[in-house]
Each structure stands twice: as structure tokens, then as C-alpha cells.
Amino acid sequence: MLTSSVRRLTSTASHNFEFMSYMVNKINSVNKALDKATPLCKPVVKIREAMRYTLLSGGKHVRPVLCLAACVLVGGQESTAMPAACAVEMIHASSLIQDDLPCMDDDSLRRGKPTNHKVFGEDIAVLTRDALIALAVEKMATSTSLGVSPERVLRAVVEMAKAVGTEGLVAGQAADLSGEGMSLEEDGARLEHLEFIHIHKTAALLEAATVTGAIMGGGSDGEIERLRKYARCVGLMFQVVDDVLDVTKSSDELGKTAGKDLIASKLTYPKVMGVEKSREYADELNREAREHLHAFDSAKVAPLLSLADYIVNRQN
Amino acid sequence: MLTSSVRRLTSTASHNFEFMSYMVNKINSVNKALDKATPLCKPVVKIREAMRYTLLSGGKHVRPVLCLAACVLVGGQESTAMPAACAVEMIHASSLIQDDLPCMDDDSLRRGKPTNHKVFGEDIAVLTRDALIALAVEKMATSTSLGVSPERVLRAVVEMAKAVGTEGLVAGQAADLSGEGMSLEEDGARLEHLEFIHIHKTAALLEAATVTGAIMGGGSDGEIERLRKYARCVGLMFQVVDDVLDVTKSSDELGKTAGKDLIASKLTYPKVMGVEKSREYADELNREAREHLHAFDSAKVAPLLSLADYIVNRQN
Numbered sequence: 001m002l003t004s005s006v007r008r009l010t011s012t013a014s015h016n017f018e019f020m021s022y023m024v025n026k027i028n029s030v031n032k033a034l035d036k037a038t039p040l041c042k043p044v045v046k047i048r049e050a051m052r053y054t055l056l057s058g059g060k061h062v063r064p065v066l067c068l069a070a071c072v073l074v075g076g077q078e079s080t081a082m083p084a085a086c087a088v089e090m091i092h093a094s095s096l097i098q099d100d101l102p103c104m105d106d107d108s109l110r111r112g113k114p115t116n117h118k119v120f121g122e123d124i125a126v127l128t129r130d131a132l133i134a135l136a137v138e139k140m141a142t143s144t145s146l147g148v149s150p151e152r153v154l155r156a157v158v159e160m161a162k163a164v165g166t167e168g169l170v171a172g173q174a175a176d177l178s179g180e181g182m183s184l185e186e187d188g189a190r191l192e193h194l195e196f197i198h199i200h201k202t203a204a205l206l207e208a209a210t211v212t213g214a215i216m217g218g219g220s221d222g223e224i225e226r227l228r229k230y231a232r233c234v235g236l237m238f239q240v241v242d243d244v245l246d247v248t249k250s251s252d253e254l255g256k257t258a259g260k261d262l263i264a265s266k267l268t269y270p271k272v273m274g275v276e277k278s279r280e281y282a283d284e285l286n287r288e289a290r291e292h293l294h295a296f297d298s299a300k301v302a303p304l305l306s307l308a309d310y311i312v313n314r315q316n
Numbered sequence: 317m318l319t320s321s322v323r324r325l326t327s328t329a330s331h332n333f334e335f336m337s338y339m340v341n342k343i344n345s346v347n348k349a350l351d352k353a354t355p356l357c358k359p360v361v362k363i364r365e366a367m368r369y370t371l372l373s374g375g376k377h378v379r380p381v382l383c384l385a386a387c388v389l390v391g392g393q394e395s396t397a398m399p400a401a402c403a404v405e406m407i408h409a410s411s412l413i414q415d416d417l418p419c420m421d422d423d424s425l426r427r428g429k430p431t432n433h434k435v436f437g438e439d440i441a442v443l444t445r446d447a448l449i450a451l452a453v454e455k456m457a458t459s460t461s462l463g464v465s466p467e468r469v470l471r472a473v474v475e476m477a478k479a480v481g482t483e484g485l486v487a488g489q490a491a492d493l494s495g496e497g498m499s500l501e502e503d504g505a506r507l508e509h510l511e512f513i514h515i516h517k518t519a520a521l522l523e524a525a526t527v528t529g530a531i532m533g534g535g536s537d538g539e540i541e542r543l544r545k546y547a548r549c550v551g552l553m554f555q556v557v558d559d560v561l562d563v564t565k566s567s568d569e570l571g572k573t574a575g576k577d578l579i580a581s582k583l584t585y586p587k588v589m590g591v592e593k594s595r596e597y598a599d600e601l602n603r604e605a606r607e608h609l610h611a612f613d614s615a616k617v618a619p620l621l622s623l624a625d626y627i628v629n630r631q632n
Contacts, residue, residue, distance in 0.1 A: 044482050044490045103438035122419035123493055127486050134481030137453055141473045150466030157457045157473060165450030166360050170443050174360045177439055
């Protein structure tokens with residue numbers, strides 16, 4: 001599964017850079033670290049099973065790879081960003097479990113498997129979310145053991161907390177809920193609302209992933225802010241592509257319920273601007289993302305350029 | 317409401333210490349800080365309303381007061397522990413919202429008012445929990461602005477994260493769910509299971525409140541560990557008293573649904589050892605809690621002694 005989802009990309013990665021082996025290598029490292037971080041021990045074995053079920057369910061780990069790549073780009077050791085990379089994937093897993101809950105999207109399929117609450121029950125799923133968030137905070141906050149200064153670790157913790165709360169995921173999800181069935185007259189207002197949702201629901205966590213990587217890697221303020229801008233473009237692009245895939249692919253191809261945005265009458269980019277214009281917009285965001293990397297060493301920037309290409313060209 | 321819940325205590329507080337005015341003063345400070353931390357601004361005004369609904373619903377703020385008192389006892393300025401005190405109350409509020417959810421206890425009354433999801437809907441309630449947890453982490457992690465060292469702040473953040481996760485609230489809640497309708501043959505096994513639930517579901521957060529206060533206040537490792545032991549006794553005692561109140565008081569007196577442990581066939585202290593023995597056990601825990609404070613300056617220890625008396629003698 002891992003290689004098949006990556007293989008599709010190699011033809012599109014336009015750089016002289018072994019992207020496929022890079023991704024496989026990083027995804028393996030992240031999986032190994034996530035596996036180690038969630039041993040199946042007492043107490044609450046069932047909660048730990050549920051954590052692992054979503055955390056190790058063959059995700060492409062785009063967020064942790066962004067985190068590791070940003071760390072290395074600013075001159076850091078990849079290992080110093082691994083706890084942050086794992087933390088961001090834990091937060092992401094927690095948000096997936098939440099999205100699928102009966103009181104949210106009420107979905108039964110995710111990555112080709114039954115959703116967390118379908119397998120473990122809603123009560124365990126809700127507790128599993130807490131366990132993932134708490135472990136994410138703990139993992140990041142103990143990064144000083146890897147030689148990162150306490151000041152930097154705290155800065156990264158704050159960055160991640162903001163990405164989760166009322167300035168991030170929570171705001172995006174709340175706007176998403178309030179926008180269901182929305183029939184705003186003006187395309188402009190619809191687009192603004194949609195952009196708000198995507199920037200908060202998706203881009204905020206991709207931004208936090210990239211920025212915490214740069215912080216842990218010892219990046220300067222200038223480097224961190226350039227990477228922030230890159231990540232914002234990539235994050236928004238990620239969701240534009242997601243919207244397009246939702247209307248153009250089958251559930252089998254996606255590994256999750258296709259067409260559900262339409263069924264829920266959700267605002268999406270294809271709905272506001274059509275599929276073709278949405279694809280063009282994604283390409284434009286990719287170009288913009290690349291521009292923010294110009295000031296970095298061109299030899300070192302290949303992973304982040306390829307990651308952006310990967311996201312814009314992905315098929316599931 | 318605030319003064320009536322405190323007034324009942326003054327007759328039982330056995331120390332030459334103005335406990336009532338102390339509590340009123342601290343509760344007011346905490347409420348002011350919580351109010352300031354959750355302004356009703358954009359975005360997600362509804363989420364912020366829901367946060368404030370539970371956070372500022374007339375709670376007795378036992379946890380934040382423990383936090384502030386521990387900070388002062390070890391020689392710290394109270395203000396340096398205020399973010400941690402607010403954080404612990406946010407975590408507590410989040411756990412109350414969760415306990416009341418349809419997939420958990422499915423409760424409609426809390427502190428004499430409809431529960432959060434009854435007022436705002438289940439989707440908003442779930443997002444409100446995330447917002448509270450994220451804000452709690454952010455508040456604590458930015459305590460360096462008050463002069464606390466980054467090392468200490470990180471230590472406090474880890475302490476809090478552990479109290480929430482698989483070693484704390486999550487473990488307690490999971491064990492509570494798995495124990496419903498439990499009919500273990502042996503009283504010993506039932507007591508062990510019950511103690512596990514209470515230590516994790518209740519005592520862990522009271523412990524984290526006290527310990528983070530001591531950390532923020534600059535306490536030595538010895539002081540922190542003594543306060544940890546005090547808080548563990550107080551935390552367990554808190555829940556034993558809660559169990560007794562559930563079977564001896566009316567919903568009106570409690571401000572929440574009475575007798576719900578019985579209805580849910582939950583394991584409780586009165587069920588395992590009877591009401592009288594449960595009261596005796598609470599008194600014993602109070603004595604033990606006081607012993608852990610012996611090594612501190614007796615002039616400064618009055619707030620924590622009175623708090624323990626307050627908890628053991630509370631009527632709601």
C-alpha cells in the first residue's frame with residue numbers, strides 16, 4: 001500500500017531527486033517511531049489498540065515528512081524533529097477520528113477500513129482522541145532530551161496548540177459544520193468562507209508540522225517564516241486537491257467515502273469554481289509554494305519541492 | 317452561589333485561618349483570569365460561548381486553588397501559577413463536557429444547568445473540548461512570560477499531559493466504562509478496580525494541579541514530591557466523598573443528577589464498603605494528606621489543610 005501510493009508520484013516528481021525512495025524511507029522511520037511511542041501495554045490496552053488502529057493505518061504521513069524535511073533544510077538533525085513529527089501525526093489521527101464521529105460527518109470508511117468508532121465504539125473513540133492529543137503534547141514537550149533547547153521546544157508546543165485550537169482545526173471544523181447546506185448568493189463570499197475552512201481545517205496543521213520541524217532544527221526566524229508561507233500554500237493546495245478527488249474518484253480509489261461532500265451539501269472548490277479551475281488554482285498554489293523556497297540552498301530543497309508536487313498530483 | 321457553597325465550610329474548617337474569604341478571593345481571581353483567557357471574539361464565537369458556558373458556570377475551582385496554594389507554599393508568586401491554574405480548570409471543564417456526552421454518561425444536568433451538549437449540540441460540545449485542551453496547553457506553555465524558566469514550564473506541561481492521557485483521565489474513564497454493571501465476586505478485586513478508576517479519573521488531575529503549582533512556584537524536588545503525595549490523598553478522598561454524596565443527596569442539592577452511579581450500576585465506595593465505612597475512609601485519607609504537609613512551614617500550610625477539610629466536608 002505504501003509503495004503503491006508513492007509509485008504513482010515518481011513520474012510526476014520533476015526533480016533530480018529520488019523522491020520515491022525518500023518517501024518510503026521517511027514513512028518507514030515515522031511508522032517505526034509511532035509504533036514505539038504506542039506500545040500495547042497496560043493500562044487501557046483497548047485504548048492503545050484504538051490509537052494504533054488509526055495512527056498506523058497506512059497513512060501517507062505527509063505532515064510528519066514535512067516536519068522532518070523542514071528540520072533538515074534548516075540544518076538540523078532529522079532525529080531532533082521526530083517527536084514533533086510523531087506529535088503532528090497523532091493530532092492528525094485524532095482529527096480524523098473526530099471527523100468520522102456520528103455527531104460530525106458520521107462516516108464508516110477511512111483509508112479503506114471501518115472508521116475508529118465503528119470498530120471500538122464511540123466512547124472508546126472519544127477517549128482515544130484525548131490519549132492521542134495528550135501523548136502528542138508529551139512527546140513534543142520532552143524533546144529537550146534530544147538536545148533541543150527548552151525555549152525552542154516551548155515555541156513548538158505553542159505552535160502546535162494554536163494549530164489545534166480556535167485559531168486552527170477547531171475554527172475550520174466549526175466553519176465547515178456551519179457551512180453545510182450553505183447557499184450564499186455571492187461566489188466571492190462562498191470562496192471566502194471556503195478558504196477560511198481550508199486554511200484552518202487543513203493548512204493550519206500542515207503549517208504547524210513544517211514550522212515545528214524548522215524550530216526543532218534550529219532555524220532562524222527568517223527561515224521559519226519562509227517555511228510557514230510555503231506550508232500555507234501547500235496546505236491550501238492539499239485541500240483543493242482533496243475536494244477535486246472527492247468528486248472525481250470512487251470510494252475504492254480513495255479508500256474513504258467518495259462524493260460525501262456533495263451528499264452533505266458541503267462547500268467545496270469544485271462547487272464554487274468548477275473542477276478545471278480548481279485544478280488550475282492548485283497548480284498556482286504549487287508555484288507560489290516553490291517561490292517561498294527560493295532563498296534556501298537549491299541542493300537541499302528537493303524534498304519539499306517534490307512533496308508539493310506529490311500533494312498536487314496525488315490520486316487518493 | 318459562590319459564597320453559599322463556601323459558607324457551609326467555614327464551620328468545619330478547624331484552623332485559625334480565614335478560609336471563606338480565602339476561597340472567595342481565589343475563586344474570584346481564577347474566574348477573572350478564565351474570563352480574560354476566553355474573550356467572545358471572532359472566529360468561532362459559538363465555540364467560545366460554549367467554552368465559557370462550562371468554564372464559568374460557578375464551579376468551586378478546587379483544582380486551580382490547589383495549584384495557586386501549592387505555588388505560594390513553596391515560596392512562589394501566585395501570579396506565576398495562574399496560567400497553570402486556568403489550564404487545569406480548562407482540562408477539568410473539558411472532562412466534564414466529555415463525561416456528560418451521549419456516548420458516555422449521557423447526562424443532561426451539571427451544576428444545576430443543562431449540560432454543554434444539550435445547549436450547544438454534540439458537535440459543538442466535542443469541538444469545545446478540543447478548544448479548551450489546546451488553550452490549556454498554550455496558556456501553560458507561555459508561562460515563561462511571567463518569569464518561570466522554560467525548563468520548569470516544560471516540566472509542568474508534561475505533568476499535565478500525563479494527567480490527561482493513558483496514565484490519567486483516559487485510563488480512569490476507560491476503566492469506569494468497563495466497570496459498569498461489573499459484578500466482581502471478591503470485594504478486594506472490586507476495591508482495587510474502584511481505586512484504579514478514582515486515582516486516574518479524579519486524583520490524577522488534582523495531583524497535576526498541585527504539582528504544576530509547586531513547579532511554577534520554584535519548589536524543590538522534595539517539596540514537589542511531598543505535595544504530590546498530599547494531592548493523591550486529597551484526590552482519592554474527593555472521589556470517595558463524591559460517591560457518598562451521589563447516594564445521600566438529591567439532584568437539587570448536588571446541582572447534577574443524583575443516584576446516577578446506582579442507575580448505571582457503577583462501582584462506587586458506598587456500594588463496596590457501605591456509606592459509613594466510606595466516610596471513615598475519607599477521614600483517614602484526610603489525616604494522611606495532612607501528614608504529608610508536616611515538613612512545611614506550619615504558618616503557610618493553612619490553605620492546603622483547609623482545602624482538604626473543605627473537600628472532605630463538602631455537601632455538593
